[in-house]
Amino acid sequence: MRTHHLTKIFNSILILFALVLFAVCYQKLNTDQNSRIQLENIIGSVLERKNIVQLKHPNEIAWKFISSEEKNPLINNDAIFTHLNSEANISLDQGQEITIQSQSLVRVKTAQEIDLKEGKVAIKVNEGQKPLKLIIDNTTYELSAKKNSTVQIEKKFKRSFFKVEKGQVELKTPQEKINLTKGMSTFITPQNTTVESSQFTLLAPQGVVVLEQGESLTFSYDSDQTVEAIHIKRRDSLFKISPDESINLKPEEYKWxxxxxxxxxxxxxxxxTLIKNIKAPTALSPKANTILDANELNSLKAVQWNSPAQTQLEVLDHSKNLIHSFLIKNNYSSLPKLVPGKYYYQLRVNESFYxxxxSKAVPFYVHNLNDQNQIQKIEIAKPDQLIEFQLNTPPASEATLVLSQRSDLSSPLFSKKITGTKxxxxxxxxGMYYWKWEGQEREVQFKKILIIPTPPPVKAPEVKDIIKKIPQSSWWQRFINFFISNAYAQDDSQVLIEWQKVKDAKSYEIEIFAHKADSKPLFKQRTQSPQLKWKAPLSKTYYYRVRYQDHWDRYSPYSPLALISFETNQKKIISQSKSESKSQKRDAHHFSFYYALSQITQTQKLTNSSEAKIEGVNTTGHAFAFKKKASLFFKDDSLNLFYQSRYGEVFDGEKFSQRYLDLAWENEGRRLNYSFGISAYQFSQYxxxxxxxxxxSDFSGLNLLLKIAKPINWGKNQVIKPxxxxxxxxxxxxxxxxSYENHLFSKSFLSLKLSYEINRFNNEDLEQGSSLIQVLTGITQKY
Structure with missing residues (x-):
């Protein structure tokens, strides 16, 4: 057992010694490498870089990422690679500056020689500097400046492209020397060299381009040659359009x-890079002012929305400061852990090309629903509303109530002694508020009050039909009002509109329509009072509706349409109640009589060498018109019959006459009056x-007729029609x-028409033309 333990200790010491030895060797290797870089001849440096740029020294195996915080010297045979949407600016000891653009590979062989393996570079060379050697596809070129110059060079596969953007340079190839000035370019392949003297610049689009959905893209450039076509490349497609054409492209990376x-x-x-703006996502849940349980925020679908693309979900605190942000590919997400309080969430699309x-920030509340310390919920109708709640038992005489929005009761909003239970x-x-008693030991836990807005309005104010009584004035008074300004006459067109007063309304919005089916209101106004005085353009029937806005800037639905009608003491002027059809029948026919004054200029060809000409002859005439209501297609249709004649004497006693007879169908729409029909004519011939x-003799014929008029209400009873x-x-x-109409009387109105007319007759038997200015005045009777 003792031998076994000794063996384990020996192995551990051996492994530890090996690790220390490896660390020392690695440090020595780096020190030697750094010393080698310092000792060797430094030929330049990386001035700055954009995004991801890598550098590899000649004797190193791995590429390293260039940091903008470190010095990055260059030595012979260093290689530099730029990733997508990246670039690097380098400076050589001989004074040249080179910008290595996106997705390019360059080897800096010496201070006077670079090898462009792939991609694009922009080189600044100055007059008097030594030529810069460029190696492209194992072929060496020499670039020297006759003036301070900037040259764009691109190498792709077996083709190379040089373009002088500024100054004048000399490019020496193995076969020849080429002088290039600003705007000139050369296109080099292994087989030949082509020099282009055209000067052009691609202006836009470039970089990042942001368009709205459905918006087309246009291209701009400067060129001293005729441009035949614009070519647009995408990774999977190639487009070709004419120079003056625009195109609608999907969001993606392009070149043109x-x-x-x-x-x-x-x-x-x-x-x-083309990016399209789209609509903000629509938040589905939680709804505004929803209370969420703090223990269930990690639910898979705590937040849901409707969006066609990848979405950024942002959570804000009660002051709308960003505290969490997530990039979500689905249309739902969980929420992070949040302490009880008020929060907001908002959404936006965040994809590569969209x-x-x-979206509008949606408020919600978080608290512990299972907390034994119960929450008292209070709804308020408006900000800064007086809030009142009852205590179960009165506090001690020395107890002070402290209220704060913070759970630790810091920064109190309210602190004072309370007597009684109110x-x-x-x-x-x-939001969520916290309160406790100070100086009362038996109540030590914090209490919670959740204050939220009252539910949004769902019921519109009640409205009622309004009928304005107008005194019947005598014909003499109406005749006087025609010549005296309405400012001195009684204003019968003003009406007081009143509706139901709503307790929690901040303001009201009223819309008045000329017709029941209209979608665009004739009049719209906001008011803080449940009534409005309104002056009607004409004494006719209108419709109105009302909605209100509460103190949280939420609107109620609109009320149903209600009627505004004007009627005299004896009979209704216009009403669309049950008697509407009878009123329409009484006014279904119009008869008009007119008197005409004209000044005519007319020319008629008599023979190949002569013509008869009438210049500035004054004529008189008359006209009759009859209109009958006839709902052929629409409610406001009518059939019109119009006859007019002009007569006089010309050429020392010769008679002159022009006659028309028109039969037309007319529709008097709300915005336009238009007529279709036929017209017969008879003119004098000489x-x-x-x-x-x-x-x-007189010649006659038939024509098709089209008439368009635009009615414009002017004042109380006047109408102008171009x-x-x-x-x-x-x-x-x-x-x-x-034309001008004054509806002075209930059953008749006066008319005045000023017109300019051109007539052309051209056939085998007759060539005649005339122009005239006419004033037509008359009266129309309705029955």
Missing amino acids: GITTPSNATPLIWQEF RSPH VQFRVKET ELNDNQVTQS FMTIKAFNSYQFLSGL
């Missing part, structure tokens, strides 16, 4: 270049007899203008 008549493939490529804003206090925010122009009419088939006629 341009082609010109002198090169069928891009000489240089610009890399970029991002989103944060306790009152105010807090500015919801001929040349003994060098005198005389009327020969309109446009096009007639075409046998001839071409165009009419545009502005």
Whole structure:
């Protein structure tokens, strides 16, 4: 037994000695290596690096990562490798600066010689420096500057590309010397060398590009040659588009270049990463103000959301400071261990090529539901509300109640002596609060009060129909109001709208609609009072609805639509109650009479060398219109018949006339009035007899008609309508203008129309054209 123990002790000593010897040798090896680097000729250094860059000395087996905190000298035959989206800037003792770009491998052979194994570098060379030797595919090139210059060099497979971005350089190849200036490039393969004198720069996109969902990508560049196409590369696809075209790409890493008549493939490529903005995830559970058990936070689905991509879950404390953050691939997650209190959680998409804003922070509460120290829950309707609760027994005379948001009762919000069993206090925010008695030994444990908002509003304020009575004024008073400003007349269009007062309402929001089926309100306003005085544009029927906002900025649903109607003491002006159909029948027919004044210019070709011309002739005329309600397709449809004539004398007593007869179907929509129909016309025609122009006959024809008008309410009883009419088939006629209507009387209204008209008739028998300005005034009677 003794021998066995001695053997174990000897083995342990032997192993310990071997470990010490290995450590000493390793330290000696590193010391020798560092001494060797210091003693050898240092040819340059790594100035700075971005992301992951590795360095390997010539006699070392392993690559080491370059740290920005350490000095990184370079010696002969050092190799440098840059990872994806990484780069390194090095400086050589001869003064050249080299930027080694992403995914590139470079061996620095000497201070005057580098070997580009793969990738891209940017070299700064200055005038007067010794030529820099470049080894690419075992071929040596010499690069010297005639001016301070920057050169981009790319090597990929068996092809090399040189481009001068600044200055002027000389590139010596085994066969020739090439002079390159700014914008010039050379393309080298084992077979030949091609020099391009075109000057172009790829401007955008480059780097990281962020677009919205569905947004197309555009490309910009500077080039002194015609660009034939833009080539876009993805790891699995190649796209080709025209220079003025945009493209919708999926988020990914790309590179792009341009082609010109002198090169069928891009000489240089610009890399970029495309990221798309998407909507923030939707939080599903826990809902706002949910109370969670501290012992069940590690549940697999404590938090759930709806998101199409990888999601960042962030937990915030009661002051909305970030305390935990997790990257989750699923649509659910557990929560970390949290002490009792108030918290928030928020979500955002966080993937390689997708991002989103944060979702709205959702408040929740954590406490120990199984804690014997029971929690008293209090709901408050608004911040800083007076809170009151009852004690089971009155405290001792010297007892002081201490209230705090911290479980250790530090930073108390409330501390004072209480007499009786009623306790009152105010807090500015919801959450878990702790209280205890000081100076009362029998109550030593902390008590808890959870203060949360009242449930969100689910019931809308009650509304009622409003009927405004308007006194029936005499025709003389309405005639006076037509000429006197409404500021001096009685305002019958103002109505007081009242609805139910809600106890916990912070404000109310009212929407008024011109029609029951409208989705966009005519009027919208917030008010703190349950009533509003509103001036209606016209004395007609409207609809309104109301909702309220509580003190936690939550809205109730909207109330059902209620009616606002105006009626006179004798009869309703407009109402959509049970008598609506009768009122519509009484006003289903319109008859109008108009008087017209026109100034006409007209030209008619008589022979190959002569024409008859009427310039600035004033004419008069009249017009009649009849409209009948006829719901052919929609509720507001009608059939319109319109006749107009103009007449006068021209050419020393010759008669002149123009007549129209239009039959059209019209729809008076809420936003536009439009008509379709046919139009018959009859115009005077002239001929040349003994060098005198005389009327020969009237010519006539048919056209198709399209009319569009935009009604605009102006004041109480006035309507303005810009309109446009096009007639075409046998001839071409165009009419545009502005009409004005004043509904002074309940059964009639006055009209004034100002229009400009163009007519063109061109066929084998007749070439005639005319233009005119017309003023049409009249009155319309409804029955």
